[in-house]
Amino acid sequence: MAAPPTLPISGSQSNTQSQPPIATPAFRTFLSRLSSSVRSAFSQRRPWYELVDRSALSRPESLTEAYSRIRKNLPYFKVNYATLLAAVLALSLLSHPFSLLVLLCLLAAWMFLYLFRPSDQPLVLVGRTFSDRETLGLLVVLTIVVVFLTSVGSLLISALMIGAAIVCAHGAFRVPEDLFLDDQEPANSGFLSFLGGPASSAAASAVAARV
Secondary structure, rough: OOOOOOOOOOOOOOOOOOOOOOOOOHHHHHHHHHHHHHHHHHHOOOOOHHOHHHHHEOOOOOOHHHHHHHHHHHHHHHHEEEEEEHHHHHHHOOOOOHHHHHHHHHHHHHHHHOOOOOOOOOEEEEOOOEHHHHHHHHHHHHHHHHHHHHHHHHHHHHHHHHHHHHHHHHHEEEEEOOOOOOOOOOOOOOOOOOHHHHHHHHHHHHHHHOO
């Protein structure tokens, strides 16, 4: 007896294919703009030999002169000073690994649970769905607890105060007569103005999308 003819197999595929990972274009855009902002900031960095030139260091004769020197040195060495602040902060965190881990976890929570989480995917924790407003409230409370009610906050404040003291001491003792500032400074040429621009606009757009 002849075997029955083989039926053609339908070309339809099973719906159990593995789903691609969730795309996060906002997060990739933020990283790209942050990298561009950092590169642009370091292009404004002054040569370090100008910062440590011992021949240009002298004690100010009065507090008024010290304040005047600081005002002139801050915009000129702003990238170098910000690098020093970051180095002091990094050394403080590296000497306290637990605080560093806590801050990294807090940053990751903000980025992946609120800022760059797709708006059409609600947050579900322990079987409960949280709205964007509830998620924001939980993250704000968590940030307050971590920064103000643990040793992390005192560590950050101490590191920033030490860094600021170093910057002010150098600005007061560095004679600015040999520095040549640009004639036309941008309107937002403050101490940390280079941190704005592309990176901050990306983060601001991510927050605005949630509001």
